[in-house]
Amino acid sequence: xxxxxxxxxxxxxxxxxxxxxxxxxxxxxxxxxxxxxxxxxxxxxxxxxxxxxxxxxxxxxxxxxxxxxxxxxxxxxxxxxxxxxxxxxxxxxxxxxxxxxxxxxxxxxxxxxxxxxxxxxxxxxxxxxxxxxxxxxxxxxxxxxxxxxxxxxxxxxxxxxxxxxxxxxxxxxxxxxxxxxxxxxxxxxxxxxxxxxxxxxxxxxxxxxxxxxxxxxxxxxxxxxxxxxxxxxxxxxxxxxxxxxx
Amino acid sequence: xxxxxxxxxxxxxxxxxxxxxxxxxxxxxxxxxxxxxxxxxxxxxxxxxxxxxxxxxxxxxxxxxxxxxxxxxxxxxxxxxxxxxxxxxxxxxxxxxxxxxxxxxxxxxxxxxxxxxxxxxxxxxxxxxxxxxxxxxxxxxxxxxxxxxxxxxxxxxxxxxxxxxxxxxxxxxxxxxxxxxxxxxxxxxxxxxxxxxxxxxxxxxxxxxxxxxxxxxxxxxxxxxxxxxxxxxxxxxxxxxxxxxx
DNA sequence: CGAACTGTTGAATAAGGTCAAACCAGGTGG
DNA sequence: CCACCTGGTTTGACCTTATTCAACAGTTCG
Numbered sequence: 001x002x003x004x005x006x007x008x009x010x011x012x013x014x015x016x017x018x019x020x021x022x023x024x025x026x027x028x029x030x031x032x033x034x035x036x037x038x039x040x041x042x043x044x045x046x047x048x049x050x051x052x053x054x055x056x057x058x059x060x061x062x063x064x065x066x067x068x069x070x071x072x073x074x075x076x077x078x079x080x081x082x083x084x085x086x087x088x089x090x091x092x093x094x095x096x097x098x099x100x101x102x103x104x105x106x107x108x109x110x111x112x113x114x115x116x117x118x119x120x121x122x123x124x125x126x127x128x129x130x131x132x133x134x135x136x137x138x139x140x141x142x143x144x145x146x147x148x149x150x151x152x153x154x155x156x157x158x159x160x161x162x163x164x165x166x167x168x169x170x171x172x173x174x175x176x177x178x179x180x181x182x183x184x185x186x187x188x189x190x191x192x193x194x195x196x197x198x199x200x201x202x203x204x205x206x207x208x209x210x211x212x213x214x215x216x217x218x219x220x221x222x223x224x225x226x227x228x229x230x231x232x233x234x235x236x237x238x239x240x241x242x243x244x245x246x
Numbered sequence: 247x248x249x250x251x252x253x254x255x256x257x258x259x260x261x262x263x264x265x266x267x268x269x270x271x272x273x274x275x276x277x278x279x280x281x282x283x284x285x286x287x288x289x290x291x292x293x294x295x296x297x298x299x300x301x302x303x304x305x306x307x308x309x310x311x312x313x314x315x316x317x318x319x320x321x322x323x324x325x326x327x328x329x330x331x332x333x334x335x336x337x338x339x340x341x342x343x344x345x346x347x348x349x350x351x352x353x354x355x356x357x358x359x360x361x362x363x364x365x366x367x368x369x370x371x372x373x374x375x376x377x378x379x380x381x382x383x384x385x386x387x388x389x390x391x392x393x394x395x396x397x398x399x400x401x402x403x404x405x406x407x408x409x410x411x412x413x414x415x416x417x418x419x420x421x422x423x424x425x426x427x428x429x430x431x432x433x434x435x436x437x438x439x440x441x442x443x444x445x446x447x448x449x450x451x452x453x454x455x456x457x458x459x460x461x462x463x464x465x466x467x468x469x470x471x472x473x474x475x476x477x478x479x480x481x482x483x484x485x486x487x488x489x490x491x492x
Numbered sequence: 493c494g495a496a497c498t499g500t501t502g503a504a505t506a507a508g509g510t511c512a513a514a515c516c517a518g519g520t521g522g
Numbered sequence: 523c524c525a526c527c528t529g530g531t532t533t534g535a536c537c538t539t540a541t542t543c544a545a546c547a548g549t550t551c552g
Binding site: 452 | 532
């Protein structure tokens, strides 16, 4: 068991109204995909762009929800804590992903920027009002919530039943797939998180994660550069491992 | 690792249109809570009551979604499988709970009746149409999806970071809390699932689950009757264990 | 260059898994 | 009525995987 990471809740923010959604890097994949031109305008009306520095906290758990948002750039870590500091990462969020629960008055996890993050923020009471008035927005949020739920359950399978090796293989394939989904060119996978954060996502320790990286390198499934760039050299093999081929 | 449980996909069903929603046991807690009288009538228009015998399958994973529904009576187990038969239960559903994903064209887990189940079924194309036409229904589904997501993430914390003892304590408290939420009178908690299913929910083996039951009995936190009736004798103590008090 | 991090590797340990036997309650049938 | 079977559960002994503890290597930064 590990002691608490004592993040001092630093909030470095800057505000600005988004200039033009049609220029937005995530226009085609984020919440706003489903919206018509006039609807998009209304959403833009309540949106604010915020920049978070690496390590800064977007919000903590069990506090009143003040906002939700769409990641435009950077990576966010969402996690839960136990009393003694044990941490479980419940998700890494990339450009296009949605942060926060739009229907719940209080938050249930911590959200922290891993890199410099550009977030399209929708302040809370405003977004709730807008949801009531725009069924297409609500429909999109329902769709996203169902996808998130599905991913969470897939992760329950990983945490409850997969071996360390299978977990890491699954993780790398997930990152590759998410990168593809947001249109990142094929090539090495970027790991914006460190070993400790990977461990907290996979329910392992940093040492075990490191050993599994070494094994996957040794068996020729992956190649690693600078500890944060992974190339998959044997996709089929890695997939077999990830799925626990009998 | 355990071999596949080879459930032979038996489907024992009976159909009937619900007579009168105002008489329904879960009217106040299920999806339909949020609906007005006329809206409720429309939902009833597409609903069908089905009875499932214990052990029968409601649907399998990775097949086309044919229906979603509200549990009226009984308990359902939702689970995922790995290629070699390892199983992870992603949720137990009780009266008032919603089964299935209303926005996804294909299922992602198996659903099986643990007891005799009475289900208020909403056939798939019909419910999708209805959602588009009834924002209040959609809002309620979004709310339920967010709650489910939250529970799933809480379970990720359990599976990734809690000890066997903490897992069982958390599980018992969850059952107690869910029973309370659906208005079951205080008293012993009923366990409609066996040790194997508990193990598959907690990411443990049946032996470990059994040992932890014994420990909680020995320490006076719980009392167990007939293996399926648990009385919590020390709520505060159990809560401390569940939350991993440092 | 040395301090402070982060990551890797090795050796010892522990939590939970595996295997096997005993237990126990609820049915069945003589 | 009671012996017997059967399935689920409990308990014990041993083993494996991942954790813990510790040393070391590679980077970054003052």
